[in-house]
Amino acid sequence: MAMNDGIGHMPLDRRGDALTVAGCIEPGAVTRDDLMAYVDGEAAPHVAEHVRRCAACAAELRALAGAQRSLQRALHRFECPAPPVLGEYALALLPQLEQRLVAAHVVDCPRCTEEVQTLRTFLSVEPQSVPSAFERLKRVVATLLTPPGSAAIFAEFRGGVATTAPLAYRSEDVTVTVSVQPDDGGARRWALHGLVVRDGPSLFPAQTRLIAPDGTTRESPLDDLGNFLYEGLPPGVYQLEVDLPEHVLVAENVAIGGG
């Protein structure tokens, strides 16, 4: 039977010579079309079994798979717009002409249609919760550089003079120095002054948190010089946290008022 390369003219007799691989150990058991189905991962189990036994069909299969893989590698979605372009298309941010061109492609391309649909669904739903700084950032416990009772830097502290020795904590390129003094507000209340210094030229906006022994949390932002302040604190052992872009710096065992 002569091979006919035209569409629709190939005889579908599964036992025909044209569909049988030359040298097959069991002619008619498996056709070339079965091998094509195998390459696409959709063949019946007997095809795999036959290929394991038949060197000729295995070689033919490999040649078909190689050709398919080469074309897939070279052509796979080469006309599809890149994901950011598809995204801007979905948000209607592309110039008019490009918007029309991408629309025409999306209509024809199920993969791009799927990506756009996924994006629209994604944009329509907000997450149940946004991780807090505690959850989202690596927490690094700072090393206490200055043991209680020694002197350290004060010059940049916001007002006042520390009445207890400051404590300096260090983590990576950040140093946090804290000092405690009686609060003006009344007896047995204390104020915690702090200074955050980062090595290098730039400071950064950051938030600090002070966690009381009972778990109560207060927050204070850094000012432009890196100062922060907590007032009206009862005595106790607190934990101080500083949210940095890369991690949360944790200073443990900050004793206030002899706590």
Added chain:
Amino acid sequence: MAQTPGQTPGTNLAHATLGQLAAACSEETARFQRGEPARTDSCWEILRRAVVEREHAAWEAIHTQYRGLVIAWIRQHSASASAREAEDYFLNRVFERFWSAIGPDRFSQFTDLPAILKYLKMCVHSVLMDDVRARRAAEIESLELPGVRERVDAAASAGHGGHGGDGGPEQITLGGMASDELWQVIAQELPDETERELVYWSFVLDLKPSEIHSRSPQRYPTVADVYRVKRNVLERLRRSPRLRQLQQLAS
């Protein structure tokens, strides 16, 4: 985040320090997340300084402020479960993409904070889609047929020529060739429009035979018809002198 009526983003905040803005933005965002009415002008002003003024510190403030939100979006996306990279990798790519895509010239495209945050969220999607596409490309690259290699090797050592394995005479190896250039050659090799369409659907659009059958059931009444035409076309392309010549040029 809803904007308070009558409030124009950036109004009266031009002289605020970044620290003040960051604190206010943090408060605005927290209120929004609690479902309370929230202003957006401080966050907007930081974004304006970051994008329009290209202030590095403002950009760091944006990163700090929205890092948690971006992580939540990454976790929410359907593609993140199968992603190959760590969360931090995607987080950095998202901000890089946002930063490089939105410059001073494009800032006016966004009328308010929700619009620009939607763009940031789109960046999350597009970065994850990059990963999905790369994984698919890697799958194609590593595609193997279990159990076949052993048989082919055995056949080769027994002197059975077959139709060639890796690097064989009828293997189409097109490394280094531009996709559109290859497509032009294929289009010339396949004068029949139906065949070209099948190749386009199979290899450019990455459709499975069952999808091709569903797309065009009159032309392909069964999936077996797709296999038949596809196999026929592949065999002809393998024998194509032009493609084999291109293979030699590419190698």
